[in-house]
Amino acid sequence: MNLTLKIWRQKDSQSKGQMVDYKVTDISEHMSFLEMMDVLNEQLVNAGEEPVAFDHDCREGICGMCSMYINGEAHGPDRGVTTCQLHMRMFKDGDTITIEPFRAAAFPVIKDLVVDRSSFERIQQAGGYISVNTSGNTQDANAIPISKHAADEAMDAATCIGCGACVATCKNSSAMLFVGAKVSQYALLPQGQVEAVDRVKNMVAQMDLEGFGNCTNTGACEVECPKGISLDNIARMNRELMKASLK
Amino acid sequence: MALDSRVPQGPIKDKWTDYKNKINLVNPANKRHIDVIVVGTGLAGGSAAATLAELGYNVKAFAYQDSPRRAHSIAAQGGINAAKNYQGDGDSTYRLFYDTVKGGDYRSREANVYRLAEVSANIIDQCVAQGVPFARDYGGLLDNRSFGGVLVSRTFYAKGQTGQQLLLGAYSAMNRQIARGKIEMFNRHEMLDVVKVDGKARGIIARNLVTGEIERHSAHAVVVASGGYGNVYFLSTNAMGSNATAAWKIHKKGAYFANPCYTQIHPTCIPRSGDYQSKLTLMSESLRNDGRIWVPKNMEDVLAIREGRKKPTDLSEDERDYYLERRYPAFGNLVPRDVASRAAKERCDAGYGVNATGEAVYLDFASAIERYGKEQAKIQNIQNPSKEKITELGEKIVEAKYGNLFQMYEKIVDENPYKMPMMIYPATHYTMGGVWVDYNLMTTIPGCYCIGEANFSDHGANRLGASALMQGLADGYFVLPYTIGDYLANDIRTGKIPTDTPEFDEAEKEVKDRIDFFINNNGTKSVDYFHKRLGKVMWDKVGMARNEKGLKEAMAEIKAIREAFWKEVKVPGSANEMNPELEKAGRVADFLELGELFAKDALMREESCGGHFREESVELEGEQKGEAKRNDKDFAFVAAWEYKGEPADAVLHKEALEFKDIELKQRSYK
Structure with a gap:
């Protein structure tokens, strides 16, 4: 198929960006979206132009590095996938595809489609851990039975890949789904109880400090999340925060 | 230089314990004055960085992605082995050791593998304590599954995302130390060379991938945990950015590279x-x-x-x-x-x-x-x-x-x-070969360590499923933090390593010259063009089955591609900005050397073992007809290659493999 691409080009964080049009031809429907971008970049390099910078790494939908906003949707039109797993069979010959970076005040553009998500790092550093040193002498892994239900729910929350689609798609640029997922994982496990109060307070405080917006329950994040992280995690985080504020 | 594996004396089951009791320690007050660089933040590098920081060392960690959580360990799916014997199906440290040595087709170092099996159970305990949500059964206890090459159920898992959960565990341990200021994290940075002072590894030259700035970082020891070299095939299950540059740079500065031909085709x-x-x-x-x-x-x-x-x-x-x-x-x-x-x-x-x-x-x-x-x-x-x-x-x-x-x-x-x-x-999928290390996980450069997939030691010629995660975390959580202390104990009076020295000047100049070459080279072909050509030669002639003729051709062809690359490669953009094509050019330049050494190693090894199958070496009769034929008489050694300029001129050093606790047998799965 032949396509027209409208792509956000921006030299660096200081420069002003703009949409630029490109054409690609003979794109196979079996290609992944990023393989289509590879074709474009090969074309640009051969023409002596600068290729489009975009983040990507594992191309298996798990590292969370890829981050495009395609036709107005984080990770494009398919559901439950990251951009690297989006396939060209979702598009038709002659389509015009608009490709932008994830946009949020807390995700400044570094270049073209690459954004700076270090705000996520700082939130994790504020409390996204259990304080246990490596010793080899922690208690036996089976010492505390954990109900299958709780373990599975914790796993569902822990499956977040930190890509930022929830923020990019939210009209408030809220990071509540991302933070709620981490808070929930630990809130559901006995190991997470000891530091539960400080964890939720510190992570939420850091989230606010980074300039993410509030949650108004529109639920767009849950729809666009490539890993299907549920809104329940936001509710659980709010409950944890309420509990913490009473202690 | 003679290879000394520094395997401790004594019965295999006591080696590690006795050794830990005798090695030098650094007291907590002195650890504050010692810096360690960790390159790579996957399971091995991430767990090492966190543990070293917990112990009190000042850690500088480097990742080319925008977060340690993106390292390709995250893509490991199936699980992690541990000799817990929770299923009561006859598992034990010895059996995990035995399965791993046998699975590796008797080409791994016995003492290292035993230690790996020994600490495997600690890993599960540690991860559960960190909040890793492993799969559980209805009684609330941990569930297991089975993997290839073994007859017990010893694999722990978190759905099909075990690597993700373990990496996020190590990442959380890192975050705790980053918050405390004990780890200084350098995301979007790539190590482009190691700096040696008086023969010891004392720092690295790194490029800031956002600004293009070339930076000097010093430390008392350098740990390379940069993963495997599977992308030498162009197509692999590795991440797009997975590369061998850090490992190859230390090889060029004196670290021997072992068994490059042992590659796992999944x-x-x-x-x-x-x-x-x-x-x-x-x-x-x-x-x-x-x-x-x-x-x-x-x-x-x-x-x-x-x-x-x-x-x-x-x-x-x-x-x-x-x-x-x-x-x-x-x-x-x-x-x-x-x-x-x-x-x-x-x-x-x-x-x-x-x-x-x-x-x-x-x-x-x-x-x-x-x-x-x-x-x-x-x-x-x-x-x-x-x-x-x-x-x-x-x-x-x-x-x-x-x-x-x-x-x-x-x-x-x-x-x-x-x-x-x-x-x-x-x-x-995975490369068993890698940088040669001794029992301490130190390379042939004093003070330069190599852990995880980047080293060669534990999987021999073939890795069993669910053993990579085990090795990465064993190295990072439980082995390196001990062994590195033995070396650093001599550095408590050294003081901070200065970076305004001729050694750093020289290393930085080399790095800058190469970048300038790429930017100014007036070529016409993209980096990928050469990478794909290299990959095709590797897959066709150094792939699942290899023979003498093909390997000789491969060596010549790779050399020719490398020469063409340096003449004709085109890198757009400039050095002082984010430039993914420039990053790729440096990585592919290194793959073009590594690929030739890989073929040379495969040519030398005239036997079939594990992932290395030589068509000339198969069983001709009997029940095993057509199966791989190992040659223990002539090839029971680790091939460690010393860099001498051109890959074809690399010099072979042999570390003989002795099996005292396992009988060498043909690997039969019939």
């Missing part, structure tokens, strides 16, 4: 669909617990399927060739990876491949779905369930076990694997 990957393909996707080996591998028995059916006249589900049981179950009745679909991969290649080379390229076999879940369905019907007390009901119940169980893998397959191939068998084909 049997269960999604087949290639076209020339535009940028990477291959693995389907976890855990699928072989429940999936049966087959091709049609008759050539007419193969053709009918390829032409779309028949579907695989149209073929009856006796029209199918379950070739693994036929050839290896004892292990069946759970033979080790190298054996399963070669068997798939054998069938496809014979013309039985089931897709348009002729490079695919089936992985079929129909029997498992039926078996689970019947079991569920019993459990739920459903009398005389219909076939549809059984299928429905069975699919639910399969979904619970492998749901994310099935979804991934469906997204890529656009076919429902619950209804239609999956198509799979082998692909480059």
Whole structure:
């Protein structure tokens, strides 16, 4: 198929960006979206132009590095996938595809489609851990039975890949789904109880400090999340925060 | 220089304990004055960085991605082995040790493997304490599954995302130390050289990938945990950015590179669909617990399927060739990876491949779905369930076990694997070879350590499933933090290493000169053009089966591609900005050297062992006819190569492998 691409080009964080049009031809429907971008970049390099910078790494939908906003949707039109797993069979010959970076005040553009998500790092550093040193002498892994239900729910929350689609798609640029997922994982496990109060307070405080917006329950994040992280995690985080504020 | 593995004396089961009791320690007050650089933040590097910081060292950690959480350990699916014997099925430290040495085709260092088996149980304890949500059974205890090459259930897992959960565990431990200021994290940075002062590793030169700035970083020791070199094949299951540059740079500065020809071609990957393909996707080996591998028995059916006249589900049981179950009745679909991969290649080379390229076999879940369905019907007390009901119940169980893998397959191939068998084909996955290290995990450069997939030591010529995660975390959490202290104990009075010295000047100049060359070279061809050519030579001539003629050709061809690369490569943009093409150019330049050494190593090793199959070395008769033939008399050694300029001139050093606690036997899975 032949396509027209409208792509956000921006030299660096200081420069002003703009949409630029490109054409690609003979794109196979079996290609992944990023393989289509590879074709474009090969074309640009051969023409002596600068290729489009975009983040990507594992191309298996798990590292969370890829981050495009395609036709107005984080990770494009398919559901439950990251951009690297989006396939060209979702598009038709002659389509015009608009490709932008994830946009949020807390995700400044570094270049073209690459954004700076270090705000996520700082939130994790504020409390996204259990304080246990490596010793080899922690208690036996089976010492505390954990109900299958709780373990599975914790796993569902822990499956977040930190890509930022929830923020990019939210009209408030809220990071509540991302933070709620981490808070929930630990809130559901006995190991997470000891530091539960400080964890939720510190992570939420850091989230606010980074300039993410509030949650108004529109639920767009849950729809666009490539890993299907549920809104329940936001509710659980709010409950944890309420509990913490009473202690 | 003679190779000294520094394996401690004494009985194998006491070596590690005795050794830990005797090595030098650094007191907590002094650790504050010692800096350690860790390059790479996957399972090995991340766990090492966190643990070293917990101990009190000042750690500087480097990752080329925007967060340690993105390292490619995250893509590991199936699980992690540990000799817990929770299932009571006869597992033990010795048995895990034995399986790993046997699985590695007797080409690993016995003492290292025993230590790995010994600390494996601690890893699970540590991870649970960190909040890793491993799968549990209804009683609330940890669940296990089985992997290839073993007869017990010792693999712990978190759905099909075990690597992700373990990496996020190490990442959380790192975050705690970053918050305390004990780890200084350098995201979007790439190590481009190691700096040696008085023969010791004392720092690195790194490029800030956002600004292009070249930076000097000093430390008392440098730990390289940069992963494997599978991307030398261009197409592999590695991440796009996975590269060998850090490992190759230390090799060029004096670290020997061991057994590069031991590469794992993983049997269960999604087949290639076209020339535009940028990477291959693995389907976890855990699928072989429940999936049966087959091709049609008759050539007419193969053709009918390829032409779309028949579907695989149209073929009856006796029209199918379950070739693994036929050839290896004892292990069946759970033979080790190298054996399963070669068997798939054998069938496809014979013309039985089931897709348009002729490079695919089936992985079929129909029997498992039926078996689970019947079991569920019993459990739920459903009398005389219909076939549809059984299928429905069975699919639910399969979904619970492998749901994310099935979804991934469906997204890529656009076919429902619950209804239609999956198509799979082998692909480059893991590299057992790597930087040579002694028992302390130190390379032949004093003060330079290498851990995780980047080193060579524990998997011999073939790695068993669920052992990579185990090794990465063992090295980082439980081995390196001890052994590095023994070395650093001599550095408590050294003080901070200055970076305004001639050694740093020189290393920085080399790095800058190379970058300037790429930017100013007036070539016409993209980096990928050369990378793809290299990959094709590697796959065709240094792939699943190798012979003398092909390997000699490969060496010459790779050299020619390398020469053309330096003349004709085109890198757009400038050095002082984010420039992904420039990053790739440096990595591919190193792969073009490594690939030739790889072929040279494969040529030298005139035996078949593990992932290295020499067509000249097969069993000619008896029950094992056609299977790989190892030669212990002449090749029971580690090949450690010393850099001498051109890869073809590398000098071979041998570390003899002694097996005192395991009898060397032919590896039979029949």
